Amino acid sequence: MVAQQVVDPRTVVDDTVDGEAELRRPLQAGLTGDGGLEAHAVLRERLERLVLTLAEGRELDEGMAEIRIDPHVGDRDELESVVVDPLHRLGEDLLAQRAHPGRPGICVRRPSLMHPSSVCGCQHRAMPVARWRVDLHADPITVHTWFPLAGLTLLEQAGEVELHFVERALPTERSMWLEVDDRESGTRAAVSLDLVDAAELAAPQRAASADVTFKRSHRPGGYPGTPRVAPYGIQLACRAGGERFCVYARRLLRRRFALRPLASAWRTRPPLVSDYEARPARRGRRVVYQVRAWDPRDGRDAADRTRRNDERAALIRVLREHLGDAFVGGFVDTGFARTTYPDCVATGPSDFRSYLRLIQGCDIGVSTEGLQGSNPYKIAEYLAGAHAIVSSPLRYDVPDGPPPMVTFSTPQDAAQACARLLEDPAAMQAASAAAWDTSYRPDVLLRRRLVDLPSVLAG
16 A cells, blocks of 8 residues: 555555555545555565665666575575566665676575585685674664665675664664674674664664663763763764665565655755765865755754855854855755855755765865764765865764864855965865775775674673
8 A cells, every 4th residue: 555655646545554644634434444455465466566666776776587596595405496576686685686797687605604616616705604693673764764775785896784674662762773783703782773863862772771872962071861872973874785675675565664765865966975085186176065944844943944045144254254265065955045045045056966066076175964863964074075175163972083174163264274374275185085995885884893893882
């Protein structure tokens, strides 16, 4: 029923899954007994259409229906050929599959179980057993959860993590739940990643039952009454490419989550890590600061949004006045921004691709606090692109040390710092690139948190 609502939202048909409560609609007795239809058959037929519509083109090969598999992994027997439909090919463990250039089909390889000589006859090097096994509970994907999901995906692709998607009976709260088995240290821990903007715990019940909670907006002084809450670090909205979105979605569907949020998460998926990491050899001597003006009517804390907007508008005006043509940016062009701050609206396009091209052509990036005083995503964006950074001080703890940046307390201070850096930004740019590669990239940051687990548990 929920799958059909995504394909045709005007149609509401009941089966054994009653999704009306999630859709804020009254129960519809369209079928005898409000659900006499075979739910799985209906859901599968609709879901196949949805997934094939949403999937990235490169994930499916229309002309390849034969899959070569070893149903008894590691027994060195002949691979068996089977024919499966595109949905099955997409939904299976694509990250563990490697295209075989010498023959049709896909040779399924699970690195932690493979023998040095490949069962398919091709020559592969022996893959070491991953240090960490991570069981990830499938929660709805949000803008905050893409970054650690990208980190897990990259670590899995590198053979450092053996990633499994699981379902656990957990409170419905905003966090990511990981069950970690460190095969090197012998440490096992349940971990909650609390990634929201606010300093307050967004998932207090999960934090109470977790062995460790890593919190993005971790306030100095900790969280009395909640054991082992440690800082997580800074992040941005990005993905690795190759995330097993359909496997993740299947786990959510088993728990009767509506497909509409999943479809929305796929359509609005962020750029790839590699998109942010493009570092042109030559840039213009320009300063970029392009941000959103938050409509106070859309959020829970109207006063916080208004305060952030006013601070940003004041900074935009001073940067334009002092830097002239060297400054690019302003508020993203929205109806609210045009009405409330008409002199601060950016003139260029603001879609992701255009924004990335804009910042890649600039030497210096300016950043300010996010909502609730959160450490802004722009810091990680600028580090990834090797920009010199001028920023207001970070309010929340950063376990990997403060990123290389010049801090300011007033808009005038920011303009003066930018003018000085424009004369020679190279050293700061090199420092940003090094910090990203060694501390803040999603796989590097998540590896650090996994390595930290034994010491955090001991503390």
